[in-house]
Structure formats: C-alpha cells, structure tokens
Amino acid sequence: MKRFLKILKWTGIIILVLIVGVTVTVMLRQELKFDGPYPEVASSKDSAVIARGKELVFGPAHCADCHSLQNADSLFNLGQNVELSGGYLFDMPIGKIYTKNITPDSTTGIGRYTDKEIARALRYGVGPDGSAFFDFMPFHNTSDEDLSAIISYLRAQKPVKKEIPKNSFNTVGKVVKAFLIKPVGPAGEVPVSVKRDSTAEYGKYLSVNVANCSGCHTRRDLMTGEYTGELFAGGLELEGFVTPNLTTDSSGRLFTWDQQQFITRFREGKKLEKSPMPWNSFKRMSDADLIAVYKYLKSLKPYKTGQPLIASK
Ligand code: HEC
Ligand code: HEC
Structure with missing residues (x-):
C-alpha cells in the first residue's frame, strides 16, 4: 500500500512538472519572431501604376473582400469603393483573427510600414513585427510588378484612423500558434513581371497566384491547408457550401x-447571399482577365470531384 502511494505521489509530481513545462513553453512561444527576405519592391507615385494597383485591389486580388467590414459588400456590389480599414473578424475554432487596417494612416494603418515590410508580409507571410501570419492571403507568387502596383495604390488611398483589436487565441489556439504556425512563402521562383493578355498562361497566373480560385476550388485538409485533391476539381466544404x-x-x-456565359456569370456578381466566393470583387475583372481565366480552366485535364492528387501539385 505504502509503495502504491509513493508511486502515486511521484506520478503526480511528474505530471505536474510536465504540465507546468508545456504551459511555460507555450507561453514563451507566443511571441516567436521569424525572418524573411525583403522583396525588391518599391511603391510609385505614377498614376498608371496606381490605377493598375487599384484594379488589382478591387478586382482579382479581392483585398476589399477581407479588409473591409462585411456590410460593405452591398456598397461594393453597387460599384462603390469601400475603405480598406480592416477589422473584419474571422471567428475560428482556435480564436479570433482580425483583418488589419491597410489604409495609409500613420498610427493605425500601413503608414507605419515601409514598402519592403508590406511586400514581405504579402509574399512571405512575415508581419512587420516579425510574427508569422495565418495563411489567409494567396499572394506568395504574385509578381514584383503587381506587388509594387498594389502597394502604390494602398499608399494613394485616403488614410483612415481605426485601431484594430489584437488577435486573441484560446488554449488550443495558443498551442497551435506555439508549435504549428510558420510563415508560408512562395513556391518556386517569383516572376518580376507577367505579360498581361488573354492567354491561358496569364489565366493560370491569375487563377493560382492572384485570385486564389485554386485555393477554394480544390479539396484540402482544413487543419493544415494542405491540398488533398486535384487542383480545381472542387469538393472543398466552406461555410455550408461545397465548391x-x-x-x-x-x-x-x-x-x-461557353466563354460568353462565363463572362456573364461573373458580371452578375453574388447570387447566393452567404457564398464565401468574392463575386463582387471578381465582377469588376476586365473581359480580358476573365477570358484568360476561362481559357486556362478549359485547358485543364478532366478530373472527378475529390479525385486524389495525381498529376498536378
Ligand atoms: C481572404 C482574406 C484576405 C484577403 C483576400 C486579403 N487579406 Fe490581407 N490580411 C488578412 C488577414 C486575416 C490578415 C491578418 C493576418 C494575421 O494577423 O495573422 C491580413 C493582413 C494583411 C496585412 C498586414 C498588415 C499589418 O498591419 O500587419 C497587409 C499589409 C495586408 N493584409 C494587405 C492585403 C492586400 C494588399 C490584399 C489584396 C492584394 C489583401 N491583404 C487581401 C486577410 C486577407
Ligand atoms: C473564397 C473561396 C472561393 C474563391 C477564392 C473562388 N471561389 Fe468560386 N465558388 C466558391 C463557392 C463556395 C462556390 C459555390 C457557391 C456559389 O455559387 O457562389 C463557388 C462557385 C463558383 C462557380 C459556379 C457559379 C454558378 O453560378 O454555378 C464558378 C464558375 C466559380 N466559382 C469560379 C471561380 C473562379 C474562376 C475563381 C477565381 C477567379 C473562383 N471561383 C474563386 C468559392 C470560391
């Protein structure tokens, strides 16, 4: 009996030490800092560059879909530009993640950051303060030229002073943050610039590296984000929809x-009110961009929904 009590006591002590150890480690790892190269990207005051940036931001790159409040969607649907002052909450099983104020305000927005810090955040998922971003944004392989245009437009907006709450995590979220979240960077080489035309090749760039069609229209493991189905074969469950x-x-x-039906569908914008697809941004894509995307999708091999990965990435 005595021996049994002794074992029990020591087991208790060991478990306690383990719990304290893990808790302290998790706490210490909440402020982990990461490094990432600074891209050779600089903003410009050239009006043509700013106009190109605006087209990307409110069109295929759909920044407004996340960096504005959701009630802005209806204004946006009417063709108005909404302010990109952030604050939209992703309420996730691991905690609360807020989109940031990306207007040029110098205390609460991107006015605090250099061009290279913003470019690194978008390409390498490393925040200006060295923290790792949760991988919401698909711009890791967006060209230098397009990133410059985007940042040029961001700098040209009217500054809006709006403090965004800090992200907050529950216990599971803190463990995930401590051990699983690492910055996600580009796959392969990033182009300096990509020729804009209405070819399937440009359509591939738009679909994969700017508009993120592949990110939603492919079956993925929702915990890790890993692709488990053939690209574009659909079958991802998102907010009550299946892509x-x-x-x-x-x-x-x-x-x-046919091509015309495809363009017409995009011009119609969002039809299902709760659909997570950023239709109201894509609605503004040019005919040439939509033709490029259509041609690319029509060049894909046929796959059944959910068919496991075989050919593509
Ligand atoms: C799918 C949603 C989504 C889209 C689309 C999106 N963002 Fe973000 N963005 C976020 C979230 C969420 C964060 C915060 C991530 C975090 O805290 O881990 C963020 C953070 C940022 C930051 C960091 C700002 C800071 O203060 O740290 C910048 C800059 C940024 N986004 C710019 C953009 C631009 C420019 C676009 C369009 C080209 C864009 N985002 C499109 C969701 C999105
Ligand atoms: C954030 C996730 C997301 C992104 C990004 C996204 N989609 Fe979707 N898409 C969906 C969902 C969910 C549906 C089903 C609900 C609906 O029809 O709105 C859908 C539906 C569609 C449909 C069928 C529409 C219909 O009326 O039958 C087409 C076509 C489509 N997407 C093409 C694209 C293309 C092309 C892109 C990139 C330019 C894209 N999607 C990007 C989530 C997404």
Whole structure:
C-alpha cells in the first residue's frame, strides 16, 4: 500500500512538472519572431501604376473582400469603393483573427510600414513585427510588378484612423500558434513581371497566384491547408457550401459553359447571399482577365470531384 502511494505521489509530481513545462513553453512561444527576405519592391507615385494597383485591389486580388467590414459588400456590389480599414473578424475554432487596417494612416494603418515590410508580409507571410501570419492571403507568387502596383495604390488611398483589436487565441489556439504556425512563402521562383493578355498562361497566373480560385476550388485538409485533391476539381466544404469542380470533366460546372456565359456569370456578381466566393470583387475583372481565366480552366485535364492528387501539385 505504502509503495502504491509513493508511486502515486511521484506520478503526480511528474505530471505536474510536465504540465507546468508545456504551459511555460507555450507561453514563451507566443511571441516567436521569424525572418524573411525583403522583396525588391518599391511603391510609385505614377498614376498608371496606381490605377493598375487599384484594379488589382478591387478586382482579382479581392483585398476589399477581407479588409473591409462585411456590410460593405452591398456598397461594393453597387460599384462603390469601400475603405480598406480592416477589422473584419474571422471567428475560428482556435480564436479570433482580425483583418488589419491597410489604409495609409500613420498610427493605425500601413503608414507605419515601409514598402519592403508590406511586400514581405504579402509574399512571405512575415508581419512587420516579425510574427508569422495565418495563411489567409494567396499572394506568395504574385509578381514584383503587381506587388509594387498594389502597394502604390494602398499608399494613394485616403488614410483612415481605426485601431484594430489584437488577435486573441484560446488554449488550443495558443498551442497551435506555439508549435504549428510558420510563415508560408512562395513556391518556386517569383516572376518580376507577367505579360498581361488573354492567354491561358496569364489565366493560370491569375487563377493560382492572384485570385486564389485554386485555393477554394480544390479539396484540402482544413487543419493544415494542405491540398488533398486535384487542383480545381472542387469538393472543398466552406461555410455550408461545397465548391464546384472547374475542370473539363463532364461533371464540372463549366462543362456546358461557353466563354460568353462565363463572362456573364461573373458580371452578375453574388447570387447566393452567404457564398464565401468574392463575386463582387471578381465582377469588376476586365473581359480580358476573365477570358484568360476561362481559357486556362478549359485547358485543364478532366478530373472527378475529390479525385486524389495525381498529376498536378
Ligand atoms: C481572404 C482574406 C484576405 C484577403 C483576400 C486579403 N487579406 Fe490581407 N490580411 C488578412 C488577414 C486575416 C490578415 C491578418 C493576418 C494575421 O494577423 O495573422 C491580413 C493582413 C494583411 C496585412 C498586414 C498588415 C499589418 O498591419 O500587419 C497587409 C499589409 C495586408 N493584409 C494587405 C492585403 C492586400 C494588399 C490584399 C489584396 C492584394 C489583401 N491583404 C487581401 C486577410 C486577407
Ligand atoms: C473564397 C473561396 C472561393 C474563391 C477564392 C473562388 N471561389 Fe468560386 N465558388 C466558391 C463557392 C463556395 C462556390 C459555390 C457557391 C456559389 O455559387 O457562389 C463557388 C462557385 C463558383 C462557380 C459556379 C457559379 C454558378 O453560378 O454555378 C464558378 C464558375 C466559380 N466559382 C469560379 C471561380 C473562379 C474562376 C475563381 C477565381 C477567379 C473562383 N471561383 C474563386 C468559392 C470560391
């Protein structure tokens, strides 16, 4: 009996030491800092560059979809530009993540940061203070030229002073943050500039590296973000929707659509009120951009929804 009590006592002590050890480690790892290269990207005051940036920000790159409050969606739908003062809450199982104020305000917005700090945040997922971002933004392989245009437009906006609450995490979130979150960077080489035309090649760049069609229209592991299905074969469950297959399989949504139907569907904008697809941004994409995306999707091999990864990434 005595021996049994002794074992019990020591087991208790060991468990306690372990719990304290893990808790302290998790706490210490909340402020982890990361390094990432600073891209050779600088903003410009050239009006043509700013105009190009604006087209990306409110169009294919859909910044407004996340960096404005959701009630802005209806204004946006009417063709008005909304302010990018952030504050939209992603209320996730691990905690609360807020989009940031990306107007040029010098105390609460990107006025505090250099061009290179903003470019690094977008390309390498490392915040200006060295923290790792949760991987919401798909711009890791966006060209230098497009990043410059985007930052040039951000700097040209009217500054809005708005303090954004800090992200906050529950216990599971703190553990995830301490051990699992690392900055996500580009895959392969990033182009300096990409030729803009209405070819399938440009459509691929837009679909994968700017508009993130692939990020939603592919089955993924929702915990790690890893791709588990063929690219564009759909089947990802998002906020009560399942994304349709965009490949050329006969079960694919675009199988019977011609180019004009595709453009018309995008001009119509959001039809299902709760759909997470940023239709109201994409609605503003130019005909040339939409034709490029259409041609690219029509060049894909046919895959059934959820077909496991075989050919592409
Ligand atoms: C799918 C949603 C989403 C889209 C689209 C998006 N962002 Fe973000 N962005 C976020 C979230 C969420 C954060 C905060 C991440 C974090 O705290 O881990 C963020 C952070 C940032 C930051 C860091 C600011 C700071 O103060 O640390 C910048 C700069 C930024 N976004 C710019 C942009 C630009 C420019 C675009 C469009 C080209 C864009 N974002 C599109 C969700 C998005
Ligand atoms: C944030 C996730 C997300 C992104 C990014 C996204 N989609 Fe979607 N898409 C969805 C969801 C969810 C649906 C189903 C609900 C709906 O129809 O709105 C959908 C539906 C569609 C449909 C079918 C519409 C219909 O009326 O039948 C097409 C076509 C489509 N997406 C193409 C694209 C293309 C092309 C891109 C990139 C330019 C893209 N999507 C980017 C989530 C996304």
